[in-house]
Amino acid sequence: MTDQSRNAPDERTLTAAAQKGDQAAFGMLVRLHSKRAYAVARAIVTVHEDAEDAVQEAFVRAYEALDRFNLDQAFGPWLNRIVANAALDLARRRKVRTTDELHESLAGTFRDPGEADELRRRLADALTKLPERMRSVLVLHDIEGFAHSEIGTALGIPEGTARSDLHHARQRLRGMLRDLRND
Amino acid sequence: MTNNEIRLEEPLPEDVIAAGRDIYAPPGGGAYWSILESRIMARISDSSAGRWWMVVGGWARSGLVAAAAIIVATIVGALLLQAHNQDARTAYDSLSQPTVTESLTVPEGALSERDGPNTRDATFRDVISH
Numbered sequence: 001m002t003d004q005s006r007n008a009p010d011e012r013t014l015t016a017a018a019q020k021g022d023q024a025a026f027g028m029l030v031r032l033h034s035k036r037a038y039a040v041a042r043a044i045v046t047v048h049e050d051a052e053d054a055v056q057e058a059f060v061r062a063y064e065a066l067d068r069f070n071l072d073q074a075f076g077p078w079l080n081r082i083v084a085n086a087a088l089d090l091a092r093r094r095k096v097r098t099t100d101e102l103h104e105s106l107a108g109t110f111r112d113p114g115e116a117d118e119l120r121r122r123l124a125d126a127l128t129k130l131p132e133r134m135r136s137v138l139v140l141h142d143i144e145g146f147a148h149s150e151i152g153t154a155l156g157i158p159e160g161t162a163r164s165d166l167h168h169a170r171q172r173l174r175g176m177l178r179d180l181r182n183d
Numbered sequence: 184m185t186n187n188e189i190r191l192e193e194p195l196p197e198d199v200i201a202a203g204r205d206i207y208a209p210p211g212g213g214a215y216w217s218i219l220e221s222r223i224m225a226r227i228s229d230s231s232a233g234r235w236w237m238v239v240g241g242w243a244r245s246g247l248v249a250a251a252a253i254i255v256a257t258i259v260g261a262l263l264l265q266a267h268n269q270d271a272r273t274a275y276d277s278l279s280q281p282t283v284t285e286s287l288t289v290p291e292g293a294l295s296e297r298d299g300p301n302t303r304d305a306t307f308r309d310v311i312s313h
Contacts, residue, residue, distance in 0.1 A: 056223050
């Protein structure tokens with residue numbers, strides 16, 4: 001354990017301070033949780049800009065709801081639920097987005113288009129064809145490394161449903177990438 | 184458990200997961216998180232400022248109500264005071280002005296203990312008639 005981590009206030013202390021209006025403490029919570037919050041949002045809305053909007057909105061909502069947060073529970077799962085709700089709200093408003101636009105936004109995340117190989121193109125295409133919740137579960141579990149219970153809490157579904165969705169998502173994805181895998 | 188179920192339990196191949204991480208990686212690398220955190224905190228500050236103004240706005244509304252109540256109370260008080268003064272003045276005027284009977288001057292000796300009631304009434308009528 002480093003001196004810095006030994007001296008760093010724990011999450012409960014930070015949350016308690018933030019509840020009393022300490023913005024610096026809330027800033028530290030933002031630093032601790034922004035990456036996973038982004039992952040949750042991105043798994044749901046797919047598009048980077050929308051995920052960023054959802055994360056910002058979620059942190060504002062969390063800050064405003066801090067007085068209702070129970071210090072006996074963990075901050076991360078509570079926040080991820082808020083992030084997922086913000087992302088789902090945004091996704092509902094973006095329903096007009098066509099599959100082509102979604103595919104374009106996923107393909108557009110390649111930092112160097114020259115490196116975008118066939119697998120990434122095919123995977124991006126296949127992901128857009130999965131139902132929203134299945135895609136969210138698969139991305140959160142297989143790409144972002146969330147546990148089933150965390151996914152269930154964030155998306156507001158039973159853990160068993162998250163497992164089932166993951167299996168079906170993998171099955172569909174394998175089917176869509178089968179010809180590529182046999183090359 | 185069937186072979187198909189075993190297969191469904193299997194994670195995706197590593198190269199597919201790596202491709203997925205590439206697709207879902209936020210642009211900008213490590214610097215991106217500092218920028219995102221700054222934006223979040225800026226929105227929090229805006230939100231807090233908004234709430235501060237809402238609180239002040241609430242105070243202002245309460246202050247306006249209190250001020251209006253004070254003005255109404257002052258006006259009502261002034262009207263009551265004015266009415267009270269008017270009553271006092273009227274009462275004073277009624278006391279200071281002589282009554283008809285008080286203004287009558289009866290010649291000394293016109294009424295005497297010796298005169299009987301009929302004589303005094305006759306004298307009184309005579310004085311009034313002038």
